[in-house]
Amino acid sequence: MPALRDWGMPALVTLPMSRTIIPFGPQHPVLPEPVHLDLVVEDEKVIEARPSIGFVHRGLEKLVEKKDYVEFVYIAERICGICSFIPGPTYCQAIEALMNIPVPPRAHYLRTVWGELSRIHSHLLWLGLMADAVGFESLFMHSWRVREKVLNIIEATTGGRVIFGSCKIGGVRRDIGADAIRQMLADLKKIEQDTRDITRVFLDDSSVKDRLCGVGVLSRQDAYELGCVGPMLRASGVAQDMRQLGYAAFKDLDFEPITRTEGDSYARCAARCQEIFQSIDLIRQALGKIPDGEIAVKVTGNPNGEFMARTEQPRGEVAYCIKANGTKNLQRFRVRTPTFANLPAMLKLLPGCDLADVPVLVLTIDPCISCTER
Amino acid sequence: MTPISQEQTLELIPVDKLLERVQAMHQQGYRLVQISATRLPDKLELTYSFALEGRVAQLRLHLVDDVPCVPSISSIYWCAFLYENEIHDLFNLAVEGMAVDFKGTLYKTAVKYPFGSTKPPVAKAGTATATSAASTPAPVPPPPSATANTR
Amino acid sequence: MAYFQMSRLALKWVFAKPVTSRYPFEPRQAIAGSRGRLVFTRDTCVYCTVCAKKCPTGALVVNRAQKRWTIDRLLCITCGYCVEACPKESLELTTDHGSPTVTKDREFC
Ligand code: SF4
């Protein structure tokens, strides 16, 4: 009889003979990050899944007591390595709202452009991991080939490939010149073309569809009730995208949240594919409208009060709660990352699926365990 | 695109009103965004944030140390169990009746309840030299965040 | 349902040049604007220690009395805060990314 950690659930203390527990993770080929699932399986069917996370808890939230609020930007940026730009502006946005800092419009536009670039790169990375999970190695490499081009744009404009380090309270640290904008638009055209070739395989190819269609169906009601965010929520038909709040430059740009109605893994994959093109379009709009002027204002004083900033990361809505008390150090910095909100839905999806589909299901929520554990 | 309207409200409620208010939130269609705890010198502050599109409504509890535990809201919002387990593991607050109770095993931290200390926030720590840290072992093990910082 | 969607892509890449390079033999082309290795110019430095105060990771230690500027390369996150802060423009981030090391020594300049 395999022993399971006792979490006080009577059903698991005595397992019927036909059931086995299969551990998934913390190291698993499809997932470079540590999440552990105890899967109770009967034949090939998963009956129950128990997560355990917390292998890489870093205590970043506690660091606000050591670093002053200006320095903390670069820690906020390091919360996640994949959607690595958006945490910075989100943190800055919260502080700027507390201190009433008038951020110059050009800085807003630059933040938007970089944010969307990081969304493209994150989604391409996810497409690659997905191809890997369904066993399509060459598609995985092609996705990452395109991602490399996005990373090159990012490196040329911000100086960093993964950690951009270009956002600061009151604006941004770097400007993009007219030449660089032209170059970026030319590169984006190539990226769009390449992405089209790749997404055609994801969306039409029979072997990929066999693995994704009808797997892990999440109803609209469930997605809403379980607090899903991002593509996971939109693939189930709820049109909620935090960019609709109109932060940064999104109030001036034209877009509609991308929704699908099927709610299965294929819908989540398709939603992310479409979001890549949406992001390319948003960057074009933003670069077309970008105003001239200052890129940062000087910041003086200390923040006081409480604010919750919500923005849309590639994985979904992120909420930063900030509580300041008028000193240099914040009192509390709390991050609710999108993966944390999507975990309950994943636990609802797993029971009843085939063991072979578990990696696919775990990946469709686009888990980012490191940012979940901050 | 016209942005959707935004507003944030914050309301202090007593512990025994919590379930009632959360139930009302649920009926109005609000979604749970997060539950966070803040350790203040004299109390523990719990904030429940709910959102309906752009509107954010936050409920706040003040727990003075003699309050033994709070009721779980995971019977109303099932997904709350993760937040509640997290608060239990990091802040040492008992939450009663969680839908899934990890019994303190959700986070595997080197120090138990790392955020539970009541010490007031310290200003930026001076750069401790490697020699002094090695010769005089600190009386209390540093929180994991401290080791992450000096690494 | 469509079959052989991948073959088009695969065929195209049979004849195209590989996108990867033979790395150690063929060095990576540096991208202009990249934040790379921190370079220190001793001649202009006045040892004011501003850079060491600004460095978020504590990679820099400057001793004014001994006129010594040191850096722990493995701690440096190439953020560029010290470059922005230096009053004498003695510091600069280049596009090259340095070489691997096997020891964690501080570098004295
Ligand atoms: S800030 Fe510049 S001048 Fe001052 S010590 Fe550093 S490198 Fe030298």
Ligand code: SF4
């Ligand atoms: S680049 Fe950043 S981390 Fe490196 S020495 Fe300068 S301030 Fe410190």
